[in-house]
Every structure is written in structure tokens, then in C-alpha cells.
Amino acid sequence: MCVCGIVYCMTGDPSPDGPDEFPSEEEIPDEPVTVDDIDPFSVDDDDFEDIDDFAAAEWKNQSTADERIRTVINRTTTPKSASDISDTALVSETKARTTLNKLAEEGIVRSHQTDSGKLYSRDPEWHLLKQIRKLASSKTLVNQIQRIKQELTEYKSKYDVDGPEELLISDTELGQTELDDISHWRTAKRELSHLRAAYRLKEAKEQASIVGDPEDRRTGTQTTTPSNNRTPLQ
DSSP, X not given: OOHXXXXXXXXXXXXXXXOSOXXXXXXXXXXXXXXXXXXXXXXXXXGOSSHHHHHHHHHHHHSOHHHHHHHHHXXXXXXXXXXXXXXXXXXXXXXXXXXXXXXXXXXXXXXXEETTEEEEEXXXXXXXXXXXHHHHTOTTHHXXXXXXXXXXHHHHHHHTSSSHHHHHTSSSOOOHHHHHHHHHHHHHHHHHHHHHHHHXXXXXXXXXXXXXXXXXHHHTOOSSOOOSOOOOOO
């Protein structure tokens, strides 16, 4: 009996009366079975010469073609052809083109017609709205806003300017540290704008949830009293 068979017998649901069959002396391995003897992967790595091929086989085995195409296009900011995306997503070019065109109709993907054919990339507006919706559901949204505001305050205090652009054109000698701070400062400003948009979305959803039936909306009656403990956005 192979090792896997023994492990199955050991970990399977035993009957109340015990197993019906026991391995013979010849079938029992000489050495005890250890964790190292158990292969956790569903694909045999002996079939592949390259770790990338092995990882690709695992990904293909554990996901659908549509899931892989969505994963690839969500990371595609530079327009690419259906052929390029199909290679990365491990699907046929026909399948990639069909799915990408469908996603383009849904507004998730942007398509660009060129002389050499159609190119695809993720829709930046859809991707941004997806990020904002995710941030709006965070329980630490207010804390994140305060953290970023504190970071921006520290940059302003450190360089005595209102923003990274002013620092860039100032007379301050810019070394690698200053250039890194400018980059991080810009990122923080962008992140704060996203967090504020998420906060407003969260507020709008909460306001919508306190409105009752259509009659309430027409008369302005609220069926639930809004909380006065909400932290104001600044």
C-alpha cells in the first residue's frame, strides 16, 4: 500500500467496529510516516522542470479561466493585447478576448483600438471606485484618516512648506531622503483623498439606511434617529 493510502486510512472516518481490512506486513513501510511524507500539492512537482511551470499548473488547477483573466486585467495598467493577457492568464486567446470584451461592456475594462489590433487595460475609474467602496467598509476608516493627516502635518512641519510640489521647486537642497519624502508625501495626499471619498460614501450609505418607506422619503420623516456621536470629517 502507498503512503497516501495509509494516510487516508489513518485520517478517514473510522467505522464504529474498526477497519474492515488491515495492511499486510509487506504493505507497512519500514519507517514511520511523517509530515514530510505527505505532499500538500494537488500537482506532482516531478512533472515540471521549472518552479514557474509548477506554480502556473497549481494556479490553473485551483482557479477558473474567468478568475485568472480578471486577476490579470486587474493588474494591467498599460494596455495589452488579448494574446499577451491570455499567456499570463493561462487561457486561449479566444477565451481571453471573449471575456475581456464582456468586461469592457460592463465597464470594468477599457479597450483601445489600434492599427495592430485591440488592446485592453483595467478601467481606472472602476478600479478607484472599487478601492473606495472597500475603504468605506473598513472599521478603522476614521483612524486611517487621522493617521494620514498626522503624517502630512509632520511633512509640512519638517520642510516648512504646504506641499510636496512647493518643496520640489524650493531652494532646499534635495538629496535622496528629500526626494523619497516628496514621493511619500504625494502618496499620502492621494491616500487621504481616497479615504475622505470613502468616508463620504459611508456617510451617504448611513443616511440612506435611516430612511424608511417611500412615504417617509416624500415627507422627510426619518424612521431612525441618526447618531450624534459620529466623528466629523475635516
